Each structure stands twice: as C-alpha cells, then as structure tokens.
Amino acid sequence: MDAEILIRVEGLKKSFQGKEVLRGVDLSIREGEVFIVLGRSGVGKSVLLKNMVGLMRPEAGRVIYRGKDLVRAEPEEWKEVRREFAVVFQHSALFDSLSVGENVAFGLRRMTRLSEEEIRERVKESLSLVGLEGIEEARISQLSGGMQKRVAIARAIALRPRVIFYDEPTTGLDPIMAATIAMLILKMKREIGSTSFIITHDLKLAFRVGTTLAMLHDGRIVFMGTPEQFRECSNPVVKKFVEGIPD
Numbered sequence: 225m226d227a228e229i230l231i232r233v234e235g236l237k238k239s240f241q242g243k244e245v246l247r248g249v250d251l252s253i254r255e256g257e258v259f260i261v262l263g264r265s266g267v268g269k270s271v272l273l274k275n276m277v278g279l280m281r282p283e284a285g286r287v288i289y290r291g292k293d294l295v296r297a298e299p300e301e302w303k304e305v306r307r308e309f310a311v312v313f314q315h316s317a318l319f320d321s322l323s324v325g326e327n328v329a330f331g332l333r334r335m336t337r338l339s340e341e342e343i344r345e346r347v348k349e350s351l352s353l354v355g356l357e358g359i360e361e362a363r364i365s366q367l368s369g370g371m372q373k374r375v376a377i378a379r380a381i382a383l384r385p386r387v388i389f390y391d392e393p394t395t396g397l398d399p400i401m402a403a404t405i406a407m408l409i410l411k412m413k414r415e416i417g418s419t420s421f422i423i424t425h426d427l428k429l430a431f432r433v434g435t436t437l438a439m440l441h442d443g444r445i446v447f448m449g450t451p452e453q454f455r456e457c458s459n460p461v462v463k464k465f466v467e468g469i470p471d
C-alpha cells in the first residue's frame with residue numbers, strides 16, 4: 225500500500241542572526257500524498273518550504289528528492305528539479321503588468337520548448353482546470369484575491385509538476401473561497417497526479433485535504449501521522465493547536 229518516498233527531509237537547520245528557526249526538521253513525503261505541515265504563525269513554515277525548493281540554503285541537513293540531495297545539487301541538476309516543482313506563494317506572486325494568460329504561460333515560455341500554439345492550448349487547459357476559462361486577456365488587478373489564487377494555481381500546474389508546494393493557500397480568503405481552493409487542491413492531485421505539500425495554520429483545510437499531517441513546533445516536527453491520529457494525538461502541543469487553547 226505504501227507508495228515510494230518522493231522527498232525526505234533530514235536534520236534541516238536554519239537560523240537568522242543567531243536565532244535558530246529550524247533546529248533539525250525530519251519528514252518524508254510519499255508520492256501522491258497531500259502532505260500538510262501545520263504550525264503557528266512565525267514558527268518557520270515558510271522558511272521550511274523555501275529551504276525545500278532551493279530559495280534558501282540551510283546550514284545543515286539534507287533534502288533528498290528522488291535520490292538526490294538538493295542542498296548540495298549543482299545548478300544544472302536544479303534546472304531539472306525546477307521543472308518538476310511548482311510553488312504557489314502565499315501572496316500569489318503574479319505579475320501585475322502581464323495579462324492572466326501571460327502569467328500562466330510564463331514558466332512554459334522559460335522552461336519548455338512548446339510552440340505558441342501548444343502554449344495557448346496548455347494555458348487554456350490550465351485555466352479551465354481551476355474554473356476560470358476564457359479570462360486570458362484579463363488584467364491581474366481586475367481579479368479578486370480568490371481569483372488571483374486560482375490563477376496562481378493555474379500557473380503552477382501549467383508545467384504539469386510532479387510536486388506542488390502551497391504556502392498558506394487559504395489565508396485571507398473567505399470560507400467559501402477557502403473551500404473552493406481545498407477542492408481545487410484535491411482536483412489537481414486527481415487530474416494531474418501531483419504530490420502536494422502544503423504549509424498552513426488552517427486546520428479545516430488540513431482535515432479536508434491532508435493524507436499526512438505534521439506539526440512544526442520549536443524548530444522541529446513534533447508529530448506526524450494520519451488526520452485521525454492527529455485529531456486524537458495526546459501530544460500537548462498538538463492538542464492545544466487542535467483545540468485552540470491559548471498559552
């Protein structure tokens with residue numbers, strides 16, 4: 225039943241100006257999973273994600289992706305990995321000066337040799353997957369936050385990534401839009417078979433879509449298990465988080 229481990233993080237450490245944020249993070253993600261890292265604001269979730277996708281360099285530890293340690297990978301090796309990884313950033317990080325279609329086409333133009341015709345087709349398909357067909361010509365500034373998030377997801381999936389990393393995909397969205405994004409995350413997994421890695425403090429999202437839930441606290445993963453195990457976990461840190469008990 226167990227799928228192959230796609231990403232294994234081992235002993236990851238990262239500090240800023242002597243302040244240790246990650247003190248030895250260990251986790252493993254299987255192919256096809258929706259892996260969730262939960263944790264309070266400021267605990268280091270975004271830092272963890274950035275270290276996994278090569279936007280930051282850890283002081284110690286390894287990020288093994290398909291047998292390769294990405295922390296020590298050469299730029300040439302990273303080029304290949306970047307085509308298989310997609311990141312949906314918290315603030316969508318779209319280009320305001322470009323149209324929706326150009327935003328979705330951005331990675332396709334830079335990283336593939338698809339023809340204009342093929343790019344147009346892929347953009348159309350990707351927008352349609354997130355329920356936004358026909359808005360190629362729209363400007364980013366005309367769109368609501370929820371629509372921008374969907375465009376960011378369309379841009380991520382345009383390259384048909386093997387892994388999609390989401391940083392707080394529902395933060396700042398209303399409950400209905402948050403539910404829509406949760407459904408989309410599951411749809412992306414189904415339709416393009418991507419493995420998903422999500423960092424969030426949104427428990428509702430975690431229980432809606434997660435196959436494995438991990439809790440980041442005080443620089444380490446203090447619990448990792450199924451949603452049921454997470455809900456019933458006796459670890460006081462997890463219990464307080466699930467029940468929303470203040471310090």
Ligand SMILES: Nc1ncnc2c1ncn2[C@@H]1O[C@H](COP(=O)(O)OP(=O)(O)O)[C@@H](O)[C@H]1O
Nearest residue numbers: 240241245263264265266267268269270271272
């Ligand atoms: N580039 C940076 N330089 C200095 N400190 C940083 C940097 N990025 C993050 N931090 C610090 O690391 C800690 C964790 O931040 P972050 O990963 O953004 O938390 P969150 O769990 O809310 O995503 C915070 O104290 C933050 O100030």
Ligand SMILES: [Mg+2]
Nearest residue numbers: 269270271392
């Ligand atoms: Mg963050």
